Amino acid sequence: MKPQLIDINLSGRKTIQIKKLETLNLVSPFHFHNLCELVWIEKSHGKRIVGDHIDNFEDDDLVLMGPNLPHIWLNDKLFQQESAANIVKSTVIYFPADFLLNLTDEQSILNPTEDLILRSARGLRFYGETSKKIIDILSNISEKEGFKKIIHFLQAIEILSASNEYNYLASVTFKNSYDEKDTNRINTVYKFLMQNFHRDITLKEVADLCNMTTNSFCRFFKARTQKSLTQFLNELRIGHACKLLRNEENAIANVCYQCGYNNLTNFNKFFMSITGKRPSEYKKQLKAKA
Template sequence: MKPQLIDINLPGSKTIQIKKLDTAYLTSPLHFHQLCELVWVEKSFGKRIVGDHIDNFEAGDLVLMGPNLPHIWKNDEAFQHEIKEGNVKSTVIYFPPDFLLNLTDEQNILAPTAELIKRSARGLRFYGETSKKVTKILAGMSENNGFKKIIYFLQTMEILSTSQEYKYLASLSFKNQYDEKDTKRINDVYQFLMHNFHRNVELKEVADLCNMTTNSFCRFFKNRTQKSFTQFLNELRIGHACKLIQDESYSISDVCYQSGYNNLPNFNKFFKSITGFTPSQYRKKSKFADSPVGSSPLL
């Protein structure tokens, strides 16, 4: 199996790279690589898929992803109505999974870091005081050069490795089943669905993207994503509904129709089966959430 590697221009396998994004919108396709990746979203919002986890992201998002974990971040359509530089501001740090482990032979010192890297294989979203501390450090990285950036990176890893303020993203059973050809096909499907989930989507039009029959496509999609096509589409729609429902200017009916459902009973059924709450209960619960509202409990 050959991973589809993105070009992140690392000069060596023992190097870390800190990249500052300041652009109009996110353009990366579904991809995975052999490095760990820490992402802090300073400004932006949209949909995020990490492994088999579908969620919303917004300013303040802090996520650590391990090697070979497929992921894609895509801005919502509303975000792209006003295309201009500076719409997206983000800090991304790439580093080899053994970078920290090679700094010392003291196993007791390395144990928390080794465990962090192991957990990151599923993707981790950090919140609360951990997120506040780390984003403050990351914000200062652009103001310093050279060795100070390494120090800030080490401080960040120390905070993350001892934190309990995190949630797993991908499920425990998720395994990367993609090869290079599969990644392109699934990316085309993800891009199409994230653009069109709010309307009626016919299975055939999605299968046509992959030049497959509907039956072949359904088998292919479930084998690669560990989800049925219907399950994936409903999770994408309900994830969007979770974001809208926190805005009380929208009625439950508004949320229903803007999320791609044609009737309230169907919407209510899927909403409760995925989140564990009715739409009204979720709206009430979100007022007292102790973690960033951009993340919805889909899995």
């Protein structure tokens, strides 16, 4: 996968940059940069790829990523179909990894902060009370001026550093081995798969997008993503199935076909291999937690 190396224009500056987005859809390419990035999706839903991790995102998705970790957020088609008035709302904070470490020599502060930055190399999704506290801070941080903005940011980092309410995203073995020459090629593939996984997709169809033979494409895709096209597509489909199964009204058979599977046998097999549960078990557990 060829993510783009993005220049956020903070090189050499010991500062933070806060970007508040209100747009019709998320269109940034699969990319990486040399900064840490804290992302709060206030309103939107779709698919998120961080490193080699594929997942859904919804309102109040909160993720911290370390430098040079490839990522992309892409809206589901349904997001715009639900209402023409739908608007993506998001707040993103970029900051150098050493910004926090240069503020003090106090080890009681440095140690948890250094640990947070190290953990963020795989991407961290925060949830629970931690997420609520951070969202409360980020909801008005862009309106703050001067030192007040920095103080609010530091409060957020302090909370994140002390929290155990998070999940790792990218696998422990993931390494960013991407270069710049394949940017357009991999963006085209990712976006195509994320928008068309609900139907039959042939290997040749995807290889043709890259003007490659099927054999060449398979080698290219596996080398960049550390996954086969089939594995990637199944993870994308089963992730979407998990999202649909949260709605009690969605029957398992209907979910199967909405996610691109032609029969329940294959759906059950891949659901079990990826989640460790049968779809029926997954649905029962969701109901028990409700």
